[in-house]
Amino acid sequence: MRLNCNINGSQYSLVVNSDKPLSLILKEQIITFGENSQCLGASCGNCIVLINGNAALSCLVPAFKINGASILTFEGFQKTRFCHDIERAYSDVGNQPCPQCYASKTIIIESILNKVDKENQNRVSGFQFGAGSNSDMNHVSGANTNEQAARSRIGTGSISSELITREMALSSCQCIETAELEKIINLAYKYRSRRRARRS
Amino acid sequence: MPEGLRSPTVFTPKTVSEAIANKLKNPDAKFWAGGTYIMSRPNFYPNPNQRDIISLAGITDLTRIYHADRYLEAGAMVTLQQLLTMGNFIFSKELYKAISDIGSSVIRNQATVGGSLCTSDTRYAMSCILATLNAQAEIRMVSKTAIARWVPVAKLYDRKGNFLFADNAILTKVRIPTDASQQFQFIARTLDSPMQNPNEAVLFGLQYSLTQGNITLPSLCITLPNSCFYMSQDFDNLLSTISFPITAEKIYKVSNRLASDLRVSVRQNTNQLQIERAVRLLEVVLNEINTSYLAG
Numbered sequence: 001m002r003l004n005c006n007i008n009g010s011q012y013s014l015v016v017n018s019d020k021p022l023s024l025i026l027k028e029q030i031i032t033f034g035e036n037s038q039c040l041g042a043s044c045g046n047c048i049v050l051i052n053g054n055a056a057l058s059c060l061v062p063a064f065k066i067n068g069a070s071i072l073t074f075e076g077f078q079k080t081r082f083c084h085d086i087e088r089a090y091s092d093v094g095n096q097p098c099p100q101c102y103a104s105k106t107i108i109i110e111s112i113l114n115k116v117d118k119e120n121q122n123r124v125s126g127f128q129f130g131a132g133s134n135s136d137m138n139h140v141s142g143a144n145t146n147e148q149a150a151r152s153r154i155g156t157g158s159i160s161s162e163l164i165t166r167e168m169a170l171s172s173c174q175c176i177e178t179a180e181l182e183k184i185i186n187l188a189y190k191y192r193s194r195r196r197a198r199r200s
Numbered sequence: 201m202p203e204g205l206r207s208p209t210v211f212t213p214k215t216v217s218e219a220i221a222n223k224l225k226n227p228d229a230k231f232w233a234g235g236t237y238i239m240s241r242p243n244f245y246p247n248p249n250q251r252d253i254i255s256l257a258g259i260t261d262l263t264r265i266y267h268a269d270r271y272l273e274a275g276a277m278v279t280l281q282q283l284l285t286m287g288n289f290i291f292s293k294e295l296y297k298a299i300s301d302i303g304s305s306v307i308r309n310q311a312t313v314g315g316s317l318c319t320s321d322t323r324y325a326m327s328c329i330l331a332t333l334n335a336q337a338e339i340r341m342v343s344k345t346a347i348a349r350w351v352p353v354a355k356l357y358d359r360k361g362n363f364l365f366a367d368n369a370i371l372t373k374v375r376i377p378t379d380a381s382q383q384f385q386f387i388a389r390t391l392d393s394p395m396q397n398p399n400e401a402v403l404f405g406l407q408y409s410l411t412q413g414n415i416t417l418p419s420l421c422i423t424l425p426n427s428c429f430y431m432s433q434d435f436d437n438l439l440s441t442i443s444f445p446i447t448a449e450k451i452y453k454v455s456n457r458l459a460s461d462l463r464v465s466v467r468q469n470t471n472q473l474q475i476e477r478a479v480r481l482l483e484v485v486l487n488e489i490n491t492s493y494l495a496g
Contacts, residue, residue: 019207024245
């Protein structure tokens with residue numbers, strides 16, 4: 001089948017098998033992609049990419065689902081300002097993932113930050129009321145939260161360790177401790193929120 | 201494109217009837233929900249015998265969630281993440297946690313309710329959780345006349361964990377009871393990752409009610425991925441004879457019975473560690489219930 005997609009900002013028109021995994025397509029288009037991914041669908045987490053802004057394991061995405069999609073691999077993500085927040089957090093904490101899982105862990109962190117951001121936006125806009133004990137965030141709660149007050153609180157709390165452990169379980173590499181990862185993610189979240197506050 | 205490899209035709213029906221018509225015209229085609237299970241098979245690609253694909257992603261009827269007083273009805277193409285977001289305010293804390301433990305949000309965004317129930321190795325915890333909760337699934341048979349029926353999730357599999365409606369039906373909706381949380385207690389445990397380590401993982405679910413120290417209306421489900429889907433009325437009856445406080449001998453007797461039942465149910469070449477883990481999980485859960493009973 002013929003498919004058109006955008007990979008790291010470049011437009012591609014490809015003729016591929018409709019069931020070919022995205023990871024193999026990317027390996028052919030981007031030489032450095034997925035060097036550490038040999039799991040062939042066993043969810044090792046090393047082939048993670050952003051498809052239309054959402055993190056997905058490229059070995060589990062068939063070609064027919066990416067027609068018209070915008071795909072960002074770590075190589076493309078590295079050039080964005082969002083990656084700099086995470087890299088800055090790595091250097092501030094003084095620890096970073098090993099070269100084997102650096103790309104995948106960075107994208108997973110980005111997906112956590114996106115998820116938390118989205119939850120916050122929903123809560124502030126009043127789409128979700130009465131965040132209870134099930135909430136992944138341990139801040140910004142309450143049914144009748146004043147929008148301005150909620151906005152001011154975003155970025156001042158911390159992301160729950162339960163959420164971080166659950167999301168990071170996708171990467172099987174144990175090169176970095178969970179406590180360190182928590183610090184990194186919370187710092188990156190803080191930088192991201194500050195950047196957003198400055199812009200708004 | 202590799203030589204000798206055929207590119208499967210992808211059908212994109214807009215309604216369930218259209219999907220069934222596609223299947224009737226192409227009996228070899230397979231239904232495609234999220235694709236997480238199909239694509240994680242070791243021989244998925246390249247495969248010269250690849251079948252055509254009927255993608256269910258375009259059927260809007262299958263992406264709806266409906267909440268009534270007593271149940272939540274989710275279409276088969278609702279992702280686990282959507283179910284979780286909706287369930288945040290409806291499900292009990294234990295159920296919410298059990299669904300969120302299935303995988304990270306990256307997996308949950310892609311895996312669908314229907315797809316996770318229609319796998320032949322019961323690798324997802326959804327089948328175990330929903331069978332324990334006595335959830336029902338709507339099955340549309342692939343035939344020229346529209347035949348739909350509601351089937352308890354527990355009846356979708358045989359004892360070895362094989363999905364019984366593999367090629368002749370579409371699972372369209374799942375109805376999850378939400379009123380049981382006031383009357384019943386629900387415990388779900390997962391040992392090891394069923395996705396990454398299916399030959400050692402164990403999924404355990406127990407729903408019960410405790411009345412004057414007696415377990416009433418228990419519903420136990422244990423799934424060993426690649427090996428067994430265990431749910432037995434006889435064993436549930438045995439559990440209902442338990443009264444708390446329970447002695448160590450009684451726990452030993454019950455767990456021994458489970459071990460012998462599981463040995464009969466599992467497929468050949470099953471890892472003995474899985475059976476051992478399932479038995480120990482039951483002991484741990486019974487001890488936990490005992491402790492909380494004694495603590496009042």
